[in-house]
Amino acid sequence: MQIPVFRPSMGEEEIDAIAEVLRSGWLGLGPKTKEFEEKFAEFSKVNFAVGLNSATAALHLAVKALGINSGEVIVPAITFISTALAATYNNAKPVFADVYEDTLNIDVDDVKKKITKKTKAIIPVHYGGHPVEIEALLDIANEHDLRIIEDCAHACGSEYKGKPVGSFGDVGCFSFHAVKNLATGDGGMLTTNDGGIAKKVEQLRWLGIDRSTFLRSGRNNYSWYYDVMDIGYKYHMNDITAAIGLVQLRKLGKMNERRAEIVDIYNKNFGDMGWIRIPVKKDYVKSAHHNYVIKVEDRDELIAFLAEQGISTGVHYMPLYLHPIYSNVKTSAPVAEKIWKKIITLPLYPDMTPNDVNKVITSVKAFKD
Ligand SMILES: Cc1ncc(COP(=O)(O)O)c(C=O)c1O
Secondary structure (H helix, E strand, O other): OOEOOOOOOOOHHHHHHHHHHHHHOOOOOOHHHHHHHHHHHHHHOOOEEEEEOOHHHHHHHHHHHOOOOOOEEEEEOOOOHHHHHHHHHOOOEEEEEOEOOOOOOEOHHHHHHHOOOOEEEEOOEOHHHOOOOHHHHHHHHHHHOOEEEEEOOOOOOOEEOOEEOOOOOOEEEEEOEOOOOOOOEOOEEEEEOOHHHHHHHHHHOEOOEOOOHHHHEOOOOEOOOOOEOOOOOEOEOOHHHHHHHHHHHHHHHHHHHHHHHHHHHHHHHHOOOOOOEOOOOOOOEEOOOOOEEEEOOOHHHHHHHHHHOOEOOEOOOOOHHHOHHHOOOOOOOHHHHHHOOOEEEEOOOOOOOHHHHHHHHHHHHHOOO
């Protein structure tokens, strides 16, 4: 059987949690979503967490709730498209900063170079779960009066100097997409310490309506009246998603530990091979290890070779300005442009068996035999 790059780790507990919601008669935005939000806020050490249907929605609403509707937003050149689209959706221009060759995280010095009078915000991405240089970015943001939106899509469970990601910037955006560390199928969470932002996002996620159906439903009565305050979106989380999320949040620590174990085994086996550069981890961070990315010279040949052995791989990511949508953006990100041709994502997920891990290791080694 083919070994996938990612795979969600689901069990009977998640199935039972869904069944409970289906039997309860309340499937939409309701009590489970509220419970998940409260638990996630506690886990992230923030005052507020707002449940959404994706990190893309969280990023879109984060930029909007911060009042950004023009100007420029700095994002890393290497990330998923949602990070840049968050700016574009809000009529702002994404400006692509270069990345560090080792962590593939946004390069702080290049951010400084790319700040102009039009810059409104920076969206750093904790790539692969490895936290960015957030203290330096916060200093820059303070100096230039910029907002920081942390893209934590890869980083559920990551910490910078002992503090959870998503609690540093004005806003944090998490993804619970099917292959993420905490998976619910689709889903997202916006974290913030600012009650005004949380309130605004709660309204925007539900079509601009000021009181959700859940809030208008008491134990014995239902109040139909609401006001529509803004042009909102249908971006809220539902209770089926939240019920899976609550179980996954309880299991996250263990699942991330298993990821770390596999990363250790990979590192020990690939570390002295000469032709492979293994991922680095700074000693002041805890990584959620969302992915395992190595760097090799003959990347495309290795992808084809592993596919023949029944091993799927990925490339995360091509610099965004090489896609047609941003092809009119003139930018310089020489490291991103060089390094993306060498990166390859190997399989990593908590339910990988020792046999799966061994098969990946022996197959990679066989490439140069
Ligand atoms: C860095 C990054 N940001 C944002 C997203 C968007 O997440 P979602 O699929 O929950 O919208 C992803 C998803 O893959 C991602 O990798």
